Amino acid sequence: MLLETFGNRLKTIRENIGISQLKLSELTGVMRDQISRIENGQINPTLETVYKLSTALETPLSDLFDFSIDDNIVFKQYKIKPFVKWAGGKTQLLDKIKELMPKEYGTYYEPFLGGGAVFLNLTPNKAVVADYNSELASAYSSFKNSNDYQTMITELIKHEANHNEDYYYKVREMDRDENYSKLPNPIKAARLIYLNKACFNGLYRVNSKGYFNVPSGKKEVVKAYQPELFDDLHEYLRSPNITILSGDFEKAVESAKKGDFVYFDPPYDTFDEQNNFTTYTKDSFGKEEQIRLSNVFKELDKKGVYLMLSNHNTDFITELYKGFNIEIVHARRAINSKGSGRGNVEEVIITNY
């Protein structure tokens, strides 16, 4: 049991990082066949071999042994998904994105995280993820810290039990209070998740003053706390190798180095008013922001970072990323646009490799 569990753990870590057995063999000098037999629990590796594996995988020894035999827990491949519905969610393009991703990379970066459909499906071993929306970023952080996690669950269960139309609007109004920002993160996180589940269409939208303004979804019952999913999210996100930041994309990718992988999924360029620079405002992601992003993309490219970027297939975007690989894909989006086909919108996936 011990060997099998250790083997499973090693395999999960290796696959999460995206290293093949062959590559690991080259990095450690341990024969590939031997690595395969260790992963299958067929042989007992020496401490020296385990040390070599941990060094090559850039994973602390303690992480390799982070499993419990007593509880009969075999460390699993995570099956987690977003805990909130978010505009621009990437679930439907996941297969294509995964097909176009590099097979091996160091740290995973996703600076426009949103609902995190790609990140949470990949569950990379080392990651830096960020979003400008501080409410959302602190919701992720509430999954990371064990005390905050418990507080958030207690609050969510309270929201579920009290749910009705009046209660929804009472919770929605909380951010109008001048002391709202001083509330503890897990309380704000539970509010965000509850509102996201209970509101119309599962949206996050704020008005010009920054107040949440989506009407109620008029649901009889709201299930905001999903115990299995939430426990798995907590278990995964609490790893010290997962960094969650709140803030601008440029800062979030500052530490990316050669061999790392960055997936950019920014707010999209609009099909309307192409080349109209007046759409820019401080808080929206207009043409000037798209240009700033393309400059960051080009700087990272020079450093040897693997890069992937999603956006609408507009002339403005294809011109900005001229010279990189541009693949056109189709997505169903519930928005009015001049994309091709009924309900189909043309998007691009741009890569530099």
Ligand SMILES: C[S@@+](CC[C@H](N)C(=O)[O-])C[C@H]1O[C@@H](n2cnc3c(N)ncnc32)[C@H](O)[C@@H]1O
């Ligand atoms: C298209 S959504 C990402 C969708 C996400 N990939 C998903 O699957 O749900 C874009 C995200 O970028 C965030 N954002 C907007 N401006 C930003 C900025 N300057 N830096 C970082 N994040 C930003 C928004 O808050 C939003 O969550």
